[in-house]
Amino acid sequence: MARRGAAPPDHPAKGRKALGSHRLRSFPLARAYRLIEPGPVVLLATSRRGIPNVMAMSWHMMVEFTPPQIACIVSNRNHSFEALRRTKECVIGIPPAEFLETVVAIGNCSGADTDKFESLGIARKPARHVAAPLLPDCFANLECRVIDTRMVNAYCMFILEVVQAWIDPERRDARMVHHQGWGKFAVDGRTIRLPSGKA
Amino acid sequence: MARRGAAPPDHPAKGRKALGSHRLRSFPLARAYRLIEPGPVVLLATSRRGIPNVMAMSWHMMVEFTPPQIACIVSNRNHSFEALRRTKECVIGIPPAEFLETVVAIGNCSGADTDKFESLGIARKPARHVAAPLLPDCFANLECRVIDTRMVNAYCMFILEVVQAWIDPERRDARMVHHQGWGKFAVDGRTIRLPSGKA
Secondary structure: OOOOOOOOOOEOOOOOOOOOOOOOEEEOHHHOHHHHOOOOOEEEEEEEOOEEEEEEEOOEEEEEOOOOEEEEEOOOOOOHHHHHHHHOEEEEEEOOHHHHHHHHHHHOOOOOOOOHHHHHOOOEEOOOOOOOOEOOOOOEEEEEEEEEOOOHHHHOEEEEEEEEEEEOOOOOOOOOEEEOOOOEEEEEEEEEEOOOOOO | OOOOOOOOOOEOOOOOOOOOOOOOEEEOHHHOHHHHOOOOOEEEEEEEOOEEEEEEEOOEEEEEOOOOEEEEEOOOOOOHHHHHHHHOEEEEEEOOHHHHHHHHHHHOOOOOOOOHHHHHOOOEEOOOOOOOOEOOOOOEEEEEEEEEOOOHHHHOEEEEEEEEEEEOOOOOOOOOEEEOOOOEEEEEEEEEEOOOOOO
16 A cells, blocks of 8 residues: 655656746635536546556546546556555646646556656656545646445546645646547647526 | 427527528537547536527546447536436537637526526427437537546546437537636637547
């Protein structure tokens, strides 16, 4: 088992300029859906036996508003699969467009033979409730627990519950990125507001 | 049961200018994930007892590439829930940004007391494999069958398999829209391409 708090208080990126303030402010759980519902590319961080890992993921969706529940597909060909299945904990980070090159680099190597944090110079911080690390270059981080594994065998599908959400208060203008296949991404453009009676 | 082909061959929009060519070209199933993975707002059309209905939806994700499988959450408070559960068929349409006002209007009324096609002037066409109608104002349409209802009671989650995909060949420049909560939407902006070894 990973020992909580065993990592240094803040593990800065090596040879990489920090994105944003790296400060994390608690974010209301009832609003966590606003980070997942738009369908961004996210990072999924795990920690098993004290070894942190991170993968890129686009197959996820909201399942419930409160408590916020998220479904995601983590292929059993991914090194993170066993970590998620065994530890039942993870952190989902929402990367801004400026972090996209690193996100793709994360997706193009495997934690099976690479310490991605070290080799890609990714910063991390200890989370409050889970052993998986927070990713302070992401403008939002969701600490999650696996609450249902019934669909893991059939679809590699995990149901997560968000137990703590964080945002970087200085990056309210961060733009999400959406994967359109084979390394093609759309960055959020103009915003449209329309009267809606529904969340 | 809805009678296949009972609808007229093309049911044009009333008092509304058609978006795009309304022509539909078959699209490779293996590429269907490129339409769902980026997390767009979509329309979900059903037809039960010959009565078509349509709802707006953002809680969906890819589950498998081939055959393409999609998970989605349809609340049992939505009129479409029973139609989907009973008929086990639907069409997912991907609306372009220009259709967003209608998408929100679709989300703000219920098929329980409204014929949305009539009152909102939404065009429809018969699908090839399912009773639910195609939505030709959308730049892509996916004909789907429900293949797994095991998670319906726990999470209102349906697993769909895409059996036929269509695109409008004249709308390759269509932009998806992503819901960020309470009527706030981000339209796809600039595109970034990065070398990736993965779909």
